[in-house]
Amino acid sequence: MTRVRVSEIPSSPSDTHFRIVASALDAAPRAVLPPDLAMCPACALEVSTPGARRYRYPFTNCTDCGPRATIVTSLPYDRARTSMKSFVMCVACRAEYEDPTDRRFHAEPIACPDCGPTLEMRSRDVTARGERALEEAISCLRRGEVLAMQGLGGFQLLVDATREDAVRELRRRKGREAKPFAVLFSSCDDVRRHCSLSSREERELTSPTAPIALLTRRVDGLAPSVAPRQPRIGAMLPTTPLHKLLVEGVGRPLVCTSGNLSEEPMCVDIAAASARLADVADAFLHHDREIVRPVDDSVVRVDPGGMTVLRRARGLSPGALSLAEATPTVLALGAQQKSTVALAIHGEVIVSAHVGDLHSVDGARLHEVTARDMLQFFDAKPDVIACDLHPDYASTRLAERLAAELDVPLVRVQHHHAHVMACAAEHGLTGRVLGLAWDGAGLGDDGALWGGEALVCEGDTYRRVAHLRPFALPGGEAAMGEPRRAALGLLHAVFGVEVIDHAAGMFSSSESRTLVTMLERRVSTPVTTSVGRLFDAVAALVGVAPAGRIRFEGEAAMALEDAAFAGEVAPYSMPLSDGAPAVADWGPLVRALLADVRSGAPAGLVAARFHATLAALAEAVASRSGVRSVVLAGGCFQNALLTRLVKGRLTASGHRVYTARDLSPNDGALSVGQALVASRSSARGGGAHVPGDPR
Ligand SMILES: [Zn+2]
Ligand SMILES: [Zn+2]
Incomplete structure (x- = not known):
């Protein structure tokens, strides 16, 4: 994520030979916490070579490979400030460590069977x-x-x-x-x-x-x-x-x-x-080599369009993203799932490794340890702390505590705004962008569950220009993990009480009576504009979702993506209303899709038509907005098919499209977006950002 600028400079006639000159010390050195590197080919060979000094030694490493972030306690990075300090180098290792021609010259975690971990x-x-x-x-x-x-x-x-x-x-x-x-x-x-x-x-x-x-x-x-x-x-x-x-x-x-x-x-x-x-x-x-900083494995997917990081961790984190602007020091605490912590400092954002889910006590504790470690390691005193709008996230509660403890302002950043700004930051976009933020759910500034949003973002503000028509989720939290409940919410909006005829087969008759009563009375039925929940609902209607609860996040949406036929298909109709914000009505989609399913159309065709519908919607929204730079953010864009189709239609209609690369499209990137919004808000003198403040 660090940028390297290459430029040619003319040689002067007085430069007749190559010289090495000392670095200028006028710039303050930046603190860098180097990521861990996977075993290099030379070490792999040495471990496999009978008779070699490190034959079958599991802790072999060199200057090209081995632990870094997981063993460093403080800077500067040398052995005395790593968890290798208790291992005294043997004579042979010491000789390699001190020999400038050796590939282990100043390899801080250098070790061998005689002196290293066991x-x-x-x-x-x-x-x-x-x-x-x-x-x-x-x-x-x-x-x-x-x-x-x-x-x-x-x-x-x-x-x-x-x-x-x-x-x-x-x-x-x-x-x-x-x-x-x-x-x-x-x-x-x-x-x-x-x-x-x-x-x-x-x-x-x-x-x-x-x-x-x-x-x-x-x-x-x-x-x-x-x-x-x-x-x-x-x-x-x-x-x-x-x-x-x-x-x-x-x-x-x-x-x-x-x-x-x-x-x-x-x-x-x-x-x-x-x-x-x-x-x-x-x-x-x-x-017996202590792990100072836990790190999980990173996860990536390579698509024809490039690589997408789905989980930033070992080898990638902590990574620094250089920003196109100066920033105050901001500590941003992310969201509730796939959580990360970001620190904006000296015009860079440093992102922690994936911390994960904060629902458990241990998860919340690790998140706090990570945040405090970032401050201590980089010797940072935040000017501002940033978090999500959601009051019940563990990350929000930690942000409130830290802001009080450090006596600094707290900026609460709307979830989808942060999604868009994270992607904008990674592409160095500083002007006005249209963000399509499609995900599972995040709290909107009107208290509803957003997730199918089109936001025009500029500076530290956004304007919501379009969203999905809201639909109810019978049972609230329970509906998050049950695609058929999202389907029932859609069907009820289209057919009213007649929904029971259409929901047959998904629920027992007593279950559907209870849920329809809830929908009719609007009891425990939060409304959402989430594309993620629309995916769930459609997966249930098409019959590719699990019958009851999903067993892992995104299971139903992934099944719909995997079912979809490749190739061109006609989208369903999803008209966009006039007005601001415009509302994308999935009513005609639900009717046409049910007709397809009833006439025996293959699931793959219906799934493909659904994906094409969302791509057409993206184009309609972008054209309406008049903004040419479009950012695609949110967990739904982990779907490679959806991303390819949306990108294709937007590019064909003259838009410049930006997608997540080094930062993931999912909630793992939110801390970066929060840091950027809080930084701009504080630069504008707005310690307390007014959510949704439109211009
Ligand atoms: Zn090596
Ligand atoms: Zn040794």
Whole structure:
């Protein structure tokens, strides 16, 4: 995310030879917290070479690879301020460390079997150290048992990905019903046996970032429970020598997932792991190099249009995004899910690693630790604190506490405004933009659940120029996870009490009577303009959504995307009203879509027509707004098909389209947008931003 500017300069006649001149010290050095880097080819080779000093040593690293952010306690970055400080270098390591020609010259985490960290393995029957610990861990995986392993940035749970019984047992113990697991492969050839792998995808997998990449799966030998009924697999290569030794030792792909119970943060030390994962893991493989800052794996997807980061973490974070403008120091605390913390300082925004869900006590605690760590590490005193409008988010409550503690103003930023500004910031857009912010839900400035918004943004203000026609969600929170309830809300708006005839098959008759009564009386039926909920509703009407509750976020929308036919189809009609804001009426869509379903049209056709409808809507809204620069933001744009179609129509109609690249389209980017809005608001002298303040 850091920008490098390249320019040619003419040589002067007096420069007859090449010289190295000392750096000018007039500029204050910027504090940088370097991200962790995946094992490099030279270290991988050394670990595999019998007789080499670091043969089979799991903590091998060099100046090109190894831990950074996960071991640094403070700056400047040298060994004394890392969790390697307790390991005294042996003579051989010291010599390499001090030799400018050695590839380990000043490799701060340098280590070898004689002086570095040691593995330990514990199970009910065995305690082992060093090479024996590794061998025991490999046997445990070969037997189909669950191994909790202390990785680079936290504990991970590993199991043989080819054994259905083992994977299913891991799901049961972890309380993770259906959300796909990532799979660790030993090499690109191994990946190719199970997934299709383009050269661009291969480049990402083998880069120093080495994220999990979502790849299209082929007929494969993986256990069905790894990613039930999913057309994609989250694939990764070994990022540390420990991962490499394990996956090669087992000789089969391994499920590799965060060491936590569902939706909680990862465990980072053996004490927490043995307590919390006691009923999940059969054995624990850990070591004595302390993890200072937890970090999960990053997740990316490569599309024909480029790469999208879906989760910014190991290898990418903390990352700094240089801004096109000067900023005060702002600490922004993100939202409630996929949370991150951002710090705007010296014209840059530094984004923390993915913190995740803040619903659990541990999640909220990790979020606070991350925020305080950012302030302390970068020695920052915020001028402003920023958070979401939603009063009940854990991030909002922390923002309120910190603002009081530090006695600084608090700026509350509307969710979708922050989405748009995050994407604008990453593209260096400083002028007026139209943002299409389509996601699950965020609190609007009118108290409703927004999520299908068109906002014209400029400076620190926005004007809501269009949105979806609102619809009711019977049961509120419960409807968030039940696509059929969203469908019932739509149907009720179109057919009134007659809805019961149309909802047959989705609910039992007593269930639908209760829910329709709620809708009729408007009890516990919040209204929303969310495109994410419209996706849920349509997935239920088409019959591709799970019958009851979804088992992981986005499940129904993903099923609709995956079902859609490729190729041109006619959109349904979704007329846009006059007036400001304009309202996009999905009424005609619902009627036409039901007619298609009843006449036996294939789900793939209906799904494709629905996607085309949203693309046509995007074009209509953009043309109406008269703004040529259009930003696509929000979780719905994790849908590659939707993004491609919307981008295509907007580009064809003369718009410049910007999508998330390094920052994700989902709530992970919100902290950056909040930081930018708060910074501009404070520059304007507006400590307390008036939400929705239109110009
Ligand atoms: Zn290396
Ligand atoms: Zn050594």
